[in-house]
Amino acid sequence: MTNNKFSGKTQRKNILCFLGVHKWERSGGLNIYSSNVREKYFLCKRCGKKKTVYEPKKD
Ligand SMILES: [Zn+2]
Numbered sequence: 199m200t201n202n203k204f205s206g207k208t209q210r211k212n213i214l215c216f217l218g219v220h221k222w223e224r225s226g227g228l229n230i231y232s233s234n235v236r237e238k239y240f241l242c243k244r245c246g247k248k249k250t251v252y253e254p255k256k257d
């Protein structure tokens with residue numbers, strides 16, 4: 199019996215993610231009025247990882 203679960207496309211597709219190179223796509227944002235930073239949400243199109251970036255507001 200051969201287990202092919204960890205071979206093929208999936209692993210190759212995520213090798214860059216494994217190396218920390220994600221394909222970020224903007225998935226939304228939040229503007230907190232009481233704060234001087236703006237939150238931006240990103241989602242990796244390959245592995246689904248999320249990250250939040252804080253950006254200073256310009257006045
Ligand atoms: Zn990724």
